[in-house]
Amino acid sequence: MLSSWEEIWIADSNFLRRPDVQPFTVPAKRDQKPFGASDPGYWIVGQGSLMIDQMRALHDAGVLFGVGCDAPLLPWGSHLELQRMVAAGLTPLEAIRAGTLESMRILGHDAELGSIEAGKLANLIILEPGAEPWRDIRDTRRIREVILGGKLVDRAELLTNGER
Numbered sequence: 001m002l003s004s005w006e007e008i009w010i011a012d013s014n015f016l017r018r019p020d021v022q023p024f025t026v027p028a029k030r031d032q033k034p035f036g037a038s039d040p041g042y043w044i045v046g047q048g049s050l051m052i053d054q055m056r057a058l059h060d061a062g063v064l065f066g067v068g069c070d071a072p073l074l075p076w077g078s079h080l081e082l083q084r085m086v087a088a089g090l091t092p093l094e095a096i097r098a099g100t101l102e103s104m105r106i107l108g109h110d111a112e113l114g115s116i117e118a119g120k121l122a123n124l125i126i127l128e129p130g131a132e133p134w135r136d137i138r139d140t141r142r143i144r145e146v147i148l149g150g151k152l153v154d155r156a157e158l159l160t161n162g163e164r
Helices: 004-011 040-060 077-087 092-107 137-141 155-161
Strands: 124-127 143-148
Touching: 040 077, 077 092, 077 137, 092 137, 124 137
Parallel strands: none
Antiparallel strands: 124 143
């Protein structure tokens, strides 16, 4: 299923070149194919490479990042985003900070979320023994326990019942 901007882009191949859109679109994007184009390899490899290059340039300029996934049915999306941040030049700790405190600052919720401090909500993941995400960001996937609102989440029950 395509989102509305993708449908517009496919229906109007000049959409990104329109005078009201062009000033807000980097040249590399204006010259690319729309998402529904027939070359999925390009979108998996080429588009990902472009995103990493853009993130590297922004990071080098001192821009802070947050992590967000627009596909809630892809629970691993945030992990992939962290990996791309590291590929773009952020250290694993910078990527972890982007996924925690910086994300909450961007949303205006850093007073109650984003770091472990007295008085903040207890939303945590506990990683498996031996996981070292500060060395290998892929270790963020090695989740042993989840604590949400100070309560341990029964992950097996979630998987069994299909709830989120």
